[in-house]
Amino acid sequence: MHAHGRMLNAILIAAVVALAAFPLAGSTFYTQLITKIMIMAIFAMSLDLLVGYTGLVSFGHAAFFGLAGYALALMVPKYEAASLWWTLPAAMAACAAFALVTGALVLRTRGIFFIMVTLAFAQMLFFVFHDTKFGGGSDGIYIYNKPHLKLGETALLDLEKLDHFYYLVLVLLVAVYLVLRRILGSTFGHALVGIKVNEHRMRALGFPAFRYKLAAYVISGALAGMSGYLAAVQFGFVNPEIISWHQSGAVLMMVILGGMGTLYGPAIGAFAFVMMQELFSNQAWFGAYAKHWQLAMGVTIILVALYLPQGLSGLLQKFGRRKEAAEAEHD
Amino acid sequence: MDFAFFLIQLLNGLQYGLLLFLVASGLTLIFGIMGIINLAHGSFYMVGAYLAWSLASMTGSLAAAILLGVVLTVLLGVALEWLLIRRLYERDHLYQVLLTYGLILVFEEMRSILWGDDVHGVPVPALLAHSIPLTENLSYPVYRLVISGVCLLLALGMYLLIARTRLGMMIRAGSSNRDMVQSLGINIRLIYTLIFALGVALAAFAGMINAPLSSVFPNMGGGVLIICFVVVVIGGIGSVKGALVASLLIGLAETFGQVLVPEVAGMIVYLLMAAVLVWRPEGLFRKL
Numbered sequence: 001m002h003a004h005g006r007m008l009n010a011i012l013i014a015a016v017v018a019l020a021a022f023p024l025a026g027s028t029f030y031t032q033l034i035t036k037i038m039i040m041a042i043f044a045m046s047l048d049l050l051v052g053y054t055g056l057v058s059f060g061h062a063a064f065f066g067l068a069g070y071a072l073a074l075m076v077p078k079y080e081a082a083s084l085w086w087t088l089p090a091a092m093a094a095c096a097a098f099a100l101v102t103g104a105l106v107l108r109t110r111g112i113f114f115i116m117v118t119l120a121f122a123q124m125l126f127f128v129f130h131d132t133k134f135g136g137g138s139d140g141i142y143i144y145n146k147p148h149l150k151l152g153e154t155a156l157l158d159l160e161k162l163d164h165f166y167y168l169v170l171v172l173l174v175a176v177y178l179v180l181r182r183i184l185g186s187t188f189g190h191a192l193v194g195i196k197v198n199e200h201r202m203r204a205l206g207f208p209a210f211r212y213k214l215a216a217y218v219i220s221g222a223l224a225g226m227s228g229y230l231a232a233v234q235f236g237f238v239n240p241e242i243i244s245w246h247q248s249g250a251v252l253m254m255v256i257l258g259g260m261g262t263l264y265g266p267a268i269g270a271f272a273f274v275m276m277q278e279l280f281s282n283q284a285w286f287g288a289y290a291k292h293w294q295l296a297m298g299v300t301i302i303l304v305a306l307y308l309p310q311g312l313s314g315l316l317q318k319f320g321r322r323k324e325a326a327e328a329e330h331d
Numbered sequence: 332m333d334f335a336f337f338l339i340q341l342l343n344g345l346q347y348g349l350l351l352f353l354v355a356s357g358l359t360l361i362f363g364i365m366g367i368i369n370l371a372h373g374s375f376y377m378v379g380a381y382l383a384w385s386l387a388s389m390t391g392s393l394a395a396a397i398l399l400g401v402v403l404t405v406l407l408g409v410a411l412e413w414l415l416i417r418r419l420y421e422r423d424h425l426y427q428v429l430l431t432y433g434l435i436l437v438f439e440e441m442r443s444i445l446w447g448d449d450v451h452g453v454p455v456p457a458l459l460a461h462s463i464p465l466t467e468n469l470s471y472p473v474y475r476l477v478i479s480g481v482c483l484l485l486a487l488g489m490y491l492l493i494a495r496t497r498l499g500m501m502i503r504a505g506s507s508n509r510d511m512v513q514s515l516g517i518n519i520r521l522i523y524t525l526i527f528a529l530g531v532a533l534a535a536f537a538g539m540i541n542a543p544l545s546s547v548f549p550n551m552g553g554g555v556l557i558i559c560f561v562v563v564v565i566g567g568i569g570s571v572k573g574a575l576v577a578s579l580l581i582g583l584a585e586t587f588g589q590v591l592v593p594e595v596a597g598m599i600v601y602l603l604m605a606a607v608l609v610w611r612p613e614g615l616f617r618k619l
Contacts, residue, residue, distance in 0.1 A: 057425050105605055108612040112368045112424055112568060116560040120604055123557050127597035245557070249432045256429055292444055298436030305430035306418060 044266035046223035052261030055196030060122030066243030068225035069232035099221030140239025259311030348582020349482035353537035357530025363569015373556025379538025408531030567614025
């Protein structure tokens with residue numbers, strides 16, 4: 001097991017090094033694409049805390065993603081840039097607050113109910129921004145100026161520059177991974193997994209299961225908010241589509257596709273999902289059917305649900321275990 | 332608000348609620364009896380509406396289109412249960428969500444490939460295309476009353492099916508203890524197939540009869556699906572009675588909400604749901 005962990009760490013460090021080197025070689029298009037993938041990876045990892053570790057299948061995670069984007073759009077003055085130092089924490093705090101209120105309600109339910117209620121609350125938020133003037137209606141809001149990042153008077157990063165933004169996202173991705181791993185390694189994290197396996201037993205052992213689940217829900221919401229904030233900065237606008245249930249479905253798919261309950265799996269899932277999107281909507285390959293790329297996506301999702309329940313990382317682990325077993329036999 | 336206006340809104344609200352009931356009852360039965368969360372249920376509503384439009388323009392008669400459409404959607408339901416849903420019974424809800432979400436994408440794109448992305452109107456059958464005058468300048472369309480009537484008949488039929496027939500007895504027994512029913516020699520698999528096909532056909536039928544009022548447009552299933560989730564949450568999972576009460580509640584709340592407080596109308600149903608969750612997290616009713 002320890003050998004396994006060391007190997008994993010080595011692979012992850014290699015992946016981060018590769019990501020850090022990428023903008024030096026990659027074109028503008030691919031640097032932007034990888035930035036988007038890393039943002040979605042943060043989003044997917046935040047959901048993994050709920051789905052993979054706590055056993056809470058949320059189908060409304062896009063609510064936090066969208067709320068943070070809108071929070072940024074509403075906080076930024078129209079003709080000048082705002083500071084990232086306070087807009088990012090403020091956007092995440094808004095998500096944490098929304099998670100606290102809705103979490104207190106949705107966590108009263110379980111199973112199928114939980115899935116439906118999380119979806120319904122996300123949809124409620126969708127209507128708040130879709131139907132009201134302050135949210136810009138169905139057109140959304142443009143963010144004309146990207147936030148600035150200054151220490152005193154000197155600018156640390158210029159987010160208008162592609163590679164500066166890329167490295168900010170990469171640093172945050174690594175930070176979120178490390179924070180989540182730290183959380184999951186703590187007593188709190190182990191208690192969450194315990195709740196997933198057997199909530200009654202955890203309660204009998206004296207753990208306040210409801211409060212633990214609520215805490216996980218709030219943390220997950222705030223981290224999803226971080227990814228939504230970054231996405232809004234990258235694309236320069238927000239519209240209600242970012243809260244739509246298709247967004248919630250997509251991120252759930254990333255988690256499963258990559259392998260839930262592993263943290264790095266959902267990041268792989270985000271990569272695979274976005275790449276598939278690019279592939280299926282490639283006109284050079286699929287011609288007129290590129291327009292209907294969701295068909296291929298839908299079929300893939302169905303096949304993953306049926307035949308790849310542990311996701312891509314499960315596949316790798318199985319392969320690794322077989323290899324280990326073969327080596328053990330050899331000895 | 333004078334009385335005639337109030338009456339019109341009341342009838343509209345009831346009609347909308349009864350229509351929701353057709354979709355939500357199938358959803359709640361599939362949840363309650365088969366333990367399956369079916370996100371693709373709204374797609375069946377959409378498929379029904381598009382079938383009504385295309386078959387009606389082919390045959391020239393909405394009634395013929397509906398008849399044909401119901402047969403086709405029952406077959407669709409049986410085929411889906413056989414091919415895909417059957418593999419999900421023993422699986423976690425997570426995979427049910429995923430697979431049925433994939434189905435939504437497939438249905439939506441198939442719709443786009445087969446029928447295009449345009450909005451289409453479906454004419455009300457000539458026989459029913461008049462209105463009943465209420466006052467000098469207000470009147471109520473007969474077709475809406477017919478929809479309400481048909482929905483009520485179906486609701487009654489469903490009650491009789493579940494409460495009074497042998498099949499209904501097996502359904503009730505199957506929902507409370509699947510293994511026991513099976514060991515008593517009842518083919519529970521067949522019952523599941525029937526329930527699923529019934530649910531598909533009911534949702535599609537709702538789409539068909541409502542097509543002349545709502546017209547037919549892309550992504551029309553999504554909104555219906557989510558409202559029906561709210562119905563099931565409020566009514567209680569697996570409860571047909573609860574689905575009826577909650578459907579009517581939501582139909583009226585949304586209709587009157589749009590007239591009285593249009594700014595927050597979109598949110599009313601969700602606030603209602605939140606209130607029910609605080610009060611009774613399991614929904615209003617718990618029995619079939």
